[in-house]
Amino acid sequence: MDIKLNSLDKTIVSCKKCPRLVKFIHKVSSNKRKQSMDEVYWAKPVPGFGNLKSKLAIIGLAPAAHGGTRTGRAFTGDKSGDFLFKCLFEAGIANKPYSKNINDNLKLKSTYITNILKCVPPEDKPLSNELLNCSKFFDKEILSLKRLKVILTLGKVAFDNYVKLYKKKYNINGKFIFRHGKMYLLPDNKILIASYHPSPRNVNTKIISHQMMINLLNKVKKIAKI
Ligand code: SF4
Known part of the structure; x- marks a missing residue:
């Protein structure tokens, strides 16, 4: 696969610090899903993508x-990503309504997308030491976004973990309650916004709809001034 990586990305991609996750990535990549049998899986940690001058960061778990x-x-090649990129396109943040692979020429307007944890955990449940191990990469990614104004978290677990890391880093307390569209002004003047995760389960049960996500993204764009 052809991909341009900066030095942080390269470090992330070659990381093997969490043995359970390294093993799980290997398991997933050798038990390919039916429709991807002919593909070579990435089978490594997944760094974030987007312009480092971005004002908006979209964060998953x-x-x-x-x-x-x-x-x-991140968010490429699965149903959550299909939903997300359709909405990002409708909101004028992405140049295409889909995200298929790293060579699809997808471009984002002043937006960086990443996950708190760079490796897929079994049952989507990371252990606290894995989150701690990976927090140094996440911190560096966020710090490298010098113009960052707004952080949009997708799903309660990403929101709660973002808040946890943030509280620890800045030694602050306070209640951060997850509610779709809820906004918090952080002590470093960035704005944290919560969103439902665009998972098939949330979409199928109508917890979130395209229109709800597009409305939120339009609001986020205004706040971030992008
Ligand atoms: S989760 Fe993060 S720290 Fe752990 S192996 Fe993956 S990239 Fe490394």
């Missing part, structure tokens, strides 16, 4: 087993 772990790009 971890790459999907047959999404990011297969394609090498």
Whole structure:
């Protein structure tokens, strides 16, 4: 696969610090899903993507087993990503309504997309030491976004973990309650916004709809001034 990586990305991609996750990535990549039998899975940690001058960061918890772990790009190649990129396109943030693979020429307007954890965990449940191990990469990614204004977290687990890391880093307390569309002004003047995760389960049960996500993205765009 052809991909341009900066030095942080390269470090992330070659990381093997969490043995359980390294093993799981290997398992997932050797038990390919039916429709991807002919593909070579990425089978490594998945760094974030987007312009480092971005004002908006969209944050998930971890790459999907047959999404990011297969394609090498966060929210790429799975149903959650299909939903997300359709909405990002409608909101004028992405140049295409889909995200298929790392060579699809997808471009984002002032937006960086990443996950708190760079490796897929079994049952989507990371252990606290894995989150701790990977937090140094996540911190560096966020710090490298010098113009960052707004952080949009997808799903309660990503929101709660983002808050946990943030509280620890800045030694702050306070209640951060997850509610779709809820906004918090953080002590470093960035704005944290919660969103439902665009998972098939949330979409099928109508917890979130395309229109709800597009409305939120339009609001986010205004706040981030992108
Ligand atoms: S989760 Fe992060 S720290 Fe752990 S192996 Fe993957 S990239 Fe390394």
